[in-house]
Amino acid sequence: MTFDELGLTPEVLKAVAETGYTTPTPIQAEAIPHVLAGRDVLGLAQTGTGKTASFTLPMIDKLSRGRARARMPRSLILEPTRELAAQVAENFEKYGKYHKLSMALLIGGVSFGDQEKKLDRGVDVLIATPGRLLDHCGRGKVLLTGVQILVIDEADRMLDMGFIPDIEEICKKIPFTRQTLFFSATMPPEIHRLTETFLHNPARVEVSRTSSTSATIKQVLVKTTRDGKRDLLQKIIEDENVKNAIIFCNRKRDVSTLERALSKSGLSAGAIHGDLDQATRTRTLEGFRNGTIRLLVASDVAARGLDIPDVSHVFNYDVPSHAEDYVHRIGRTGRAGKTGTAYTLATREDGKYLSAIEGLIGNPIPGPDSAVPQPAPEVPGETAAAEQPAEPDSDTATAEPAGEKRSRGRRGGRGRKDKDAAAKAETATADADAIAEPVKSEEAPAPEVRAQERETQAQEHNRREPNRHSDEKPARRERGGRGRGRDDDDGPRVVGLGDHVPAFMLRAVKLPKKSSKDSDDEMESETEEA
Incomplete structure (x- = not known):
């Protein structure tokens, strides 16, 4: 099959012949007739098979009849990246050299002023990335109510880049009667859902297995x-x-x-x-x-x-x-x-x-x-290190770890605190071991013996230092000091409850009623005691 059999105009065929192409690729041969017939198209083909020409050639043919109005493009092509948008623009310039079609490229990184001037003159083909197009719509510089053909190219890439919400918003601004051309190399489930939303009874063109690679x-x-x-x-x-x-x-x-x-x-x-x-x-x-x-x-x-x-x-x-x-x-x-x-x-x-x-x-x-x-x-250096054992360097053998240096330098001496805490813990452990050693070797005393020993030690301590620091206490009170000191005398040791009897123990208890015999016995015992 040749391009002459696809139904394109002589001007388009002449431009194609000048580029050196004579035979269309499989996706071009199947998609171009459907586009010329006005049907929605879902084109699936591996990359590098000529998908761009499969929609640019019939669009040039269809847009050759009509005239654009200011700020109202007649067709819209959405691309995920600036480079793809610029490449599609080059295709339109190459294949549409014999048609007087105006074109505008809306991509980021370019001033709004130059783009707005082209939109004001009216364009037949608007090629844009979603973000920049929505920026112009927000400024009121472009109206999409006159779009007759919508092309969503590299739809799976749109999904990866997060453009699907933008595409849905753009589609709401385009007339429902538009012709939609949907092209992609892969078809994830999310893209399949979009095709059901955007396309109406599309002609599915799949020239090779989706997500396959080229045999070349x-x-x-x-x-x-x-x-x-x-x-x-x-x-x-x-x-x-x-x-x-x-x-x-x-x-x-x-x-x-x-x-x-x-x-x-x-x-x-x-x-x-x-x-x-x-x-x-x-x-x-x-x-x-x-x-x-x-x-x-x-x-x-x-x-x-x-x-x-x-x-x-x-x-x-x-x-x-x-x-x-x-x-x-x-x-x-x-x-x-x-x-x-x-x-x-x-x-x-x-x-x-x-x-x-x-x-x-x-x-x-x-x-x-x-x-x-x-x-x-x-890994460079690993082999030599594995063959020869590392020898300690005299300058670094006694040096402290780098982590401790950073701790002291950045956190204000945290390394010294850690060392002091570790030393205290080690001392406490040694003391505990020393105390526990005799307990292991000898039989532990009974609880009554331990209590008696503690009482004897307390009495001996009070006898030796009965009024320790007693001369300091009046001076402290004269200066307005409050409370007891750490070394104040606690007085004589209290045995049992002493004067601090809880109130509940002083409460009267109602005893159960007794029989007459128990009452007589109790009275006799009280008389004898008297």
Whole structure:
């Protein structure tokens, strides 16, 4: 099948022919006729199969009839990242060169003023990221009531980035009679629920198994350690004579760190992640496209939909935590029928992520063949330390631990307090052992004997120091001191209750009634006592 058989206008066919394409990809061949017929389309295909052209070509054809009004775009394309939005804009410029269609690109990192000027003149095609579009809607600079065609591209990436609530809000502002085109490489359950909400009797176009990888990509899994990962990456790049490659990291700071390390090693490298300004990201991507940058170290911002031709290798420097991201990452190579190689550098901690990826793609990732270098994953310095026993250094053998130094320096002598407490505890333990020793060797005295000994000791103490510090007590009272001192005399030792009889013991007790015989006996006993 050729593009001539799809029902496109001669102007569109001419622009396509000038780009060098003659045969449509499977998803293009199936989706374009449905879009031209005005049906909703649910397009599912692995990345790198030409999904972008499957909706841009028929949209140019349909929008060629009509005229845009100020602030009311006729079509809307939602993209998850700025790079994808800019790439779709390039496709419209390339394929719509023979049509007088106006276009606006609403992405972050660009001033609102230039974007508002284009909206005021009226646009046929509005390409936007959800956040920036809602900002313009809040300012009252764009009205979506005139949208005839809505395209949601890379829907699964929208889900990962948290854009689904924004998309739902945007869809409420668009007429119900719109035509909706929904494209994605994977179809999680959440995305399936959205398709049931947004699409009306859609034509499902699925040219390959969802979440599958392209057969033109050679996948290689190399196991290593965290510390040996960077050396392994550089060795593969040198031994494989990599033409160009995209190296994916999970975290933005790792992207910058790895890019600096590769540049110091003499390799041409650039970095791209979400914290960079738009001008830097655009300049880096352009340098990678034209070959001035050999290695592009990127976060997942570059994993979805970027059409960079002739990428020979993809490296998963970090195993992606989401299995769907693996499909998108390696899809940056082996595009348009070309072959490519995707390496995944995995550590022992990545086991559960690898299991999820292999379960998604339906087969295990093969290991390296004999031609792939595998340096021993050793931590620098560990081998030498294991072979030779460590000798104590004269300067550090008697030094105190670093933790105690930090404790004293930062927390105001906490280390000294800990030492004093430990010394007191040790002394108390020794005293307790000394006291307990005779008890173990001799038979313990009876309780009555112990009580008598304590009473004798107390009497002896009172006899020796009856009025200790008695001369200080009057002076303390004259100064207004209150209460008893620690060494005041307690007076004679109280035996039993003494004068401190509880009140309940002085209360009269009602005795039970007695018989006459008991009463006579009691009276006789009282008479005898008298």
